[in-house]
Amino acid sequence: MSIIDKLKWRYATKKFDSTKSLSEEKINILKEAFNLTALSFGLQILKLVVVEDREVRKRLVESAYGQPQVIDASHLLILCIQNEIDENVVEEHFETVKNIRQTPDSILTPFKSQLKSTINEMPKVKKVDWATRQAYIALGNLMTVCAVERIDSCPMEGFNPITLGTALGLDDLGLRAVLLLPVGYRADDDMFADFKKVRQPLSKTIIDL
Numbered sequence: 001m002s003i004i005d006k007l008k009w010r011y012a013t014k015k016f017d018s019t020k021s022l023s024e025e026k027i028n029i030l031k032e033a034f035n036l037t038a039l040s041f042g043l044q045i046l047k048l049v050v051v052e053d054r055e056v057r058k059r060l061v062e063s064a065y066g067q068p069q070v071i072d073a074s075h076l077l078i079l080c081i082q083n084e085i086d087e088n089v090v091e092e093h094f095e096t097v098k099n100i101r102q103t104p105d106s107i108l109t110p111f112k113s114q115l116k117s118t119i120n121e122m123p124k125v126k127k128v129d130w131a132t133r134q135a136y137i138a139l140g141n142l143m144t145v146c147a148v149e150r151i152d153s154c155p156m157e158g159f160n161p162i163t164l165g166t167a168l169g170l171d172d173l174g175l176r177a178v179l180l181l182p183v184g185y186r187a188d189d190d191m192f193a194d195f196k197k198v199r200q201p202l203s204k205t206i207i208d209l
Helices: 003-009 024-035 054-058 087-101 105-121 124-148 161-168
Strands: 046-051 075-082 175-184
Touching (some): 003 124, 024 046, 024 075, 024 124, 046 124, 046 175, 075 124, 087 105, 124 175, 161 175
Antiparallel strands (some): 046 075, 075 175
């Protein structure tokens, strides 16, 4: 299948086969894909929480407004932003750059100082908005990789991040959940799997200049 065929195969899975589980290899691919997501300034201000234990996920159903995918999927991926985004995040990033690329401080310091200033001057509410938008980039990347790997997924914005965070102790980790992505394999009787994909023709969505 071409990448376009795989994207056409993908849909927001409403019913997962709870008897099927993703292999460790498949989960590791998703972890790597998340880690390789292109993010603003290269700063990795997101965390991915991977929940396999169904007993744990049962505690999250109420926070997800009863959506069964949370339990029936093989795994639940939770995309989180960091509660504190400050110059320490910048410092850690450039230390990693230095260790991996052996880039001298004379080259890194000017950009690092500029980025620290940008982060320090950014209001808290703007940091949250910025980080959340980065999470959507990661979500899109994960969904595409899922399609390529023939993994079913269902992106979710509809959940209570406060109660879900409390149930998982995310506050203690300095994190806030912003998106959910149950992943696994579609059930044979999920009627949505056979629905034709509804999209406008390219002539209405693409502007060539």
